[in-house]
Amino acid sequence: MVFVRTTPPRPVQVTAVFPELAPLARPAIRLHPRPGSPSVRDSSVGGPLLWPAGEPWPHCEDVHLHVDTGFRESLTEVRLQRRLQSGWRPGDRPPAYTAEEAALKERAAAQLAERLDAGPPWPAECPVPLLPVAQLFLRDIPLLRPPGQADLLQVLWCPYEHEPDCKPATAVFWRSAAEVGDILAIPPEPYEADYPGYVPEPCVLAPETITEYPNSLDLSPELQRMLEDWNRWQAAGACVDSSYAQYPREFYSLHLGNAPGWKVGGWPPWGRTDPYPRHCAACGEQMVPLLTIASREWDGGEGRSWAPQEEQATALDGSRGRGQYPSQPTRVEVGSTDNMQIYVCPTAPEHPHTDLIQ
Numbered sequence: 001m002v003f004v005r006t007t008p009p010r011p012v013q014v015t016a017v018f019p020e021l022a023p024l025a026r027p028a029i030r031l032h033p034r035p036g037s038p039s040v041r042d043s044s045v046g047g048p049l050l051w052p053a054g055e056p057w058p059h060c061e062d063v064h065l066h067v068d069t070g071f072r073e074s075l076t077e078v079r080l081q082r083r084l085q086s087g088w089r090p091g092d093r094p095p096a097y098t099a100e101e102a103a104l105k106e107r108a109a110a111q112l113a114e115r116l117d118a119g120p121p122w123p124a125e126c127p128v129p130l131l132p133v134a135q136l137f138l139r140d141i142p143l144l145r146p147p148g149q150a151d152l153l154q155v156l157w158c159p160y161e162h163e164p165d166c167k168p169a170t171a172v173f174w175r176s177a178a179e180v181g182d183i184l185a186i187p188p189e190p191y192e193a194d195y196p197g198y199v200p201e202p203c204v205l206a207p208e209t210i211t212e213y214p215n216s217l218d219l220s221p222e223l224q225r226m227l228e229d230w231n232r233w234q235a236a237g238a239c240v241d242s243s244y245a246q247y248p249r250e251f252y253s254l255h256l257g258n259a260p261g262w263k264v265g266g267w268p269p270w271g272r273t274d275p276y277p278r279h280c281a282a283c284g285e286q287m288v289p290l291l292t293i294a295s296r297e298w299d300g301g302e303g304r305s306w307a308p309q310e311e312q313a314t315a316l317d318g319s320r321g322r323g324q325y326p327s328q329p330t331r332v333e334v335g336s337t338d339n340m341q342i343y344v345c346p347t348a349p350e351h352p353h354t355d356l357i358q
């Protein structure tokens with residue numbers, strides 16, 4: 001971990017205005033993934049995994065939707081496109097591939113044509129080798145509660161859409177790093193992905209511990225009404241713009257509740273549906289958020305208040321020049337611009353996990 005990212009102080013200290021929320025404070029670790037070259041020994045998003053050479057690489061055996069989303073692309077093509085974009089500046093001539101890249105692209109296109117020539121239905125490859133999504137070492141993310149002697153969490157997914165909810169299928173592995181001897185040097189890769197947003201860009205992490213409060217939808221009706229009481233905000237002397245007088249709860253949701261972006265623990269984001277508890281299929285325990293896989297590290301407009309202090313200027317710029325996507329460093333996009341939450345059993349993390357798009 002060589003770099004630091006710091007969430008700016010919240011514009012209002014929430015418990016000073018609403019002491020009732022203090023018992024609901026939860027720690028979370030924002031991961032702050034940024035493009036880089038993580039090694040198998042690093043915590044990462046989309047980086048190489050510390051995977052034992054003697055252990056079969058996980059594959060997805062699901063029946064895949066045999067419908068091309070229209071955005072399906074080979075991983076080669078996704079990466080080439082990104083390479084081109086990253087070197088491009090506004091005003092430059094259109095970027096061009098090197099001869100080597102052009103050959104790669106041609107080969108990928110020929111393979112795709114071959115598959116299409118086979119005629120409908122176009123089966124997705126099966127079984128599909130999974131793609132690394134995140135690798136988190138306990139030493140970097142002390143909030144993790146691994147089972148037994150494990151100190152490493154590895155999350156992978158199948159980059160095709162799966163029912164229900166049309167989302168990648170996730171797999172979660174806990175292991176002890178010390179028990180990994182020979183490392184699998186070249187893991188198999190899926191040939192293509194249903195969306196480029198299912199191919200995480202390799203990122204290094206700058207974990208930061210923060211305190212979160214619930215999404216307003218997670219609060220009781222009484223607490224929700226309390227957030228809507230403008231007099232409470234004023235009586236506490238909170239410096240909140242009067243444009244929020246009609247909807248002060250919005251101010252809470254935007255700036256004070258749960259943080260956007262990739263994170264471990266904390267409170268889950270909601271919005272697609274009302275919150276509903278997730279229960280462990282093995283023991284019935286109410287599950288807790290393990291990892292949030294986010295399409296955005298922060299939103300535009302006032303949502304930029306969550307952009308790290310070190311990057312406020314870039315966040316304000318907001319341009320996509322030079323192929324930079326300040327709020328989308330991982331290039332992951334789930335749902336449209338939603339989040340995928342991974343839940344785990346709090347008493348037995350080895351019990352089957354579950355996931356959810358919100």
Ligand SMILES: [Zn+2]
Pocket residue numbers: 060061062064128158159160162169
């Ligand atoms: Zn699959």
Ligand SMILES: [Zn+2]
Pocket residue numbers: 280281282283284285345346347348351
């Ligand atoms: Zn359980």
